[in-house]
Amino acid sequence: MPENEKYSVKKIFDIAYAHRLLNYKGKCENLHGHNGKIEIKIESANLDEEEMVADFNEIKEKAGKWLNDNLDHKTILCQKDPLVVLFKNTNQKLFLTEKNPTAEILCKIIYDNISALGLKVKSVKFWETETSAASYKKS
Ligand SMILES: [Zn+2]
Numbered sequence: 048m049p050e051n052e053k054y055s056v057k058k059i060f061d062i063a064y065a066h067r068l069l070n071y072k073g074k075c076e077n078l079h080g081h082n083g084k085i086e087i088k089i090e091s092a093n094l095d096e097e098e099m100v101a102d103f104n105e106i107k108e109k110a111g112k113w114l115n116d117n118l119d120h121k122t123i124l125c126q127k128d129p130l131v132v133l134f135k136n137t138n139q140k141l142f143l144t145e146k147n148p149t150a151e152i153l154c155k156i157i158y159d160n161i162s163a164l165g166l167k168v169k170s171v172k173f174w175e176t177e178t179s180a181a182s183y184k185k186s
Pocket residue numbers: 066075079080081175
């Protein structure tokens with residue numbers, strides 16, 4: 048196969064989540080929600096024995112499950128956020144981030160965690176709203 052050829056597949060997932068940004072002056076300093084859309088792109092120069100980059104079902108079982116278990120319908124807060132202490136006394140599910148939970152940081156977290164499940168992730172694009180997206184990839 049010529050070196051410049053690559054195959055890719057993309058799968059899109061939807062999550063609902065709440066977050067807020069720390070040390071930020073603007074609307075996003077207040078807890079608020081989004082219906083986010085996550086595009087996971089997997090790329091390969093070669094196809095597997097089933098003539099696929101990756102089985103869509105495998106992507107769903109790995110990436111979809113990780114997103115569902117960790118981010119969907121969760122409150123995503125920076126671990127330094129004072130709200131964390133309040134939430135810990137409730138049954139609310141939290142996902143804590145080391146840095147501010149921006150779309151960019153969530154992209155990298157998703158990329159790292161989904162890659163660790165054995166998927167050859169090329170890039171992750173995170174649509175925070177219908178018109179605003181961030182993406183992350185390793186070159
Ligand atoms: Zn937001």
